[in-house]
Amino acid sequence: MTRVAVYLPDGSPGPGRLGEAELDVVDAAAAELVLPEATVSDERGGRLLDDDLMFDPAAGGGPLAAEAADRQARAFGVVNAAFHTQRALRYAADLLGHPVPHLIVRIGMHDQPRRWRGGHYRLPEPAGDEPVRVHPHGEVHLGGGAAFVHSAAGRYFHAPAHNAAIVCHEVGHHLTRHTADFRLNRLRPPTDQISGKTGIDEGTADVIAAIMLGHPDIYGWHRAHIPESDQRRRKLDPRWTMAAFRGGRDHDQHADGTVWASACWSARQRVITATWPPSRFDAMLLRGLEQFDRDNRPSASSLNGTAERTHADALRPRRHFSRLLAAMTATDPELAPVVLAAMAEHRIRVGASNSTLRDAALDRGAR
Numbered sequence: 025m026t027r028v029a030v031y032l033p034d035g036s037p038g039p040g041r042l043g044e045a046e047l048d049v050v051d052a053a054a055a056e057l058v059l060p061e062a063t064v065s066d067e068r069g070g071r072l073l074d075d076d077l078m079f080d081p082a083a084g085g086g087p088l089a090a091e092a093a094d095r096q097a098r099a100f101g102v103v104n105a106a107f108h109t110q111r112a113l114r115y116a117a118d119l120l121g122h123p124v125p126h127l128i129v130r131i132g133m134h135d136q137p138r139r140w141r142g143g144h145y146r147l148p149e150p151a152g153d154e155p156v157r158v159h160p161h162g163e164v165h166l167g168g169g170a171a172f173v174h175s176a177a178g179r180y181f182h183a184p185a186h187n188a189a190i191v192c193h194e195v196g197h198h199l200t201r202h203t204a205d206f207r208l209n210r211l212r213p214p215t216d217q218i219s220g221k222t223g224i225d226e227g228t229a230d231v232i233a234a235i236m237l238g239h240p241d242i243y244g245w246h247r248a249h250i251p252e253s254d255q256r257r258r259k260l261d262p263r264w265t266m267a268a269f270r271g272g273r274d275h276d277q278h279a280d281g282t283v284w285a286s287a288c289w290s291a292r293q294r295v296i297t298a299t300w301p302p303s304r305f306d307a308m309l310l311r312g313l314e315q316f317d318r319d320n321r322p323s324a325s326s327l328n329g330t331a332e333r334t335h336a337d338a339l340r341p342r343r344h345f346s347r348l349l350a351a352m353t354a355t356d357p358e359l360a361p362v363v364l365a366a367m368a369e370h371r372i373r374v375g376a377s378n379s380t381l382r383d384a385a386l387d388r389g390a391r
């Protein structure tokens with residue numbers, strides 16, 4: 025174990041509390057850390073790391089900072105992203121009883137022709153726009169940052185690797201890929217995967233981020249300018265119901281995901297109120313993701329048509345919140361009544377499609 029300086033979640037609307045933690049490192053290179061469960065690198069290269077992994081965040085570094093400060097901030101980003109990746113993957117492995125495949129995390133991606141402020145999770149696609157060959161197990165790509173956030177503490181260059189919520193959300197997609205596999209990627213060739221996400225995938229990744237941060241305003245740091253009542257803030261406790269669900273491919277899947285994410289958050293809060301540990305809900309979610317895959321496998325006869333059509337038909341049920349809810353409750357019958365009651369308040373119940381749930385919620389005039 026190596027002592028590292030990282031941001032620790034503290035529930036504040038900032039990056040967290042700067043503190044010390046332990047990181048299990050297998051190997052370190054100039055701009056890369058190899059951990060047992062992930063490899064994290066800064067793709068812009070240079071000599072960033074040394075034996076001592078205690079770096080200063082340097083207010084995110086960035087284009088207006090001196091070169092030494094920017095290098096310091098990038099080094100901190102590698103360590104901070106590595107820490108939160110390891111923490112999330114170890115927590116999930118504990119609950120699942122096994123690890124998921126090794127994850128590649130690349131920082132400083134897509135910074136040409138314009139800087140990139142976000143992150144995404146990618147699988148290999150034949151016509152993908154990735155500048156690197158993506159590992160078939162999946163990769164997290166983080167931009168180098170493109171904007172400043174301003175607060176009472178001053179100006180901070182928002183580097184995604186400094187933001188635990190962004191790191192944990194993308195790690196969440198790696199967890200769903202290797203459990204629920206919402207897009208049935210394991211039935212596709214390793215070089216012809218689907219990277220696009222559905223609402224249920226986005227919502228689950230947001231819940232995983234909230235679990236790791238321990239609070240619902242996961243993006244409160246860099247989205248502080250967006251009202252909490254706006255779905256784009258993606259705060260989990262405005263209690264979005266199915267009436268806010270839109271559906272359809274052209275709609276922002278993150279917004280639809282807030283309905284599932286906030287329902288899960290309510291359920292987790294209810295579990296805590298009923299004096300169970302929160303990890304009991306977290307285990308139900310993770311094991312439910314695995315159970316969901318077992319429960320929703322396409323039948324042999326449905327695989328007889330053309331490949332593309334078959335895939336589309338088999339994928340449809342894998343969008344439904346109710347099917348993941350059913351799988352979750354099956355893994356922990358004792359907890360099920362509490363979780364089902366909380367979900368019902370978001371107008372989610374077992375045995376109905378997303379659009380049926382939405383229509384029912386709208387008829388009764390809920391939000």
Ligand SMILES: [Zn+2]
Pocket residue numbers: 193197221225226229
């Ligand atoms: Zn996402």
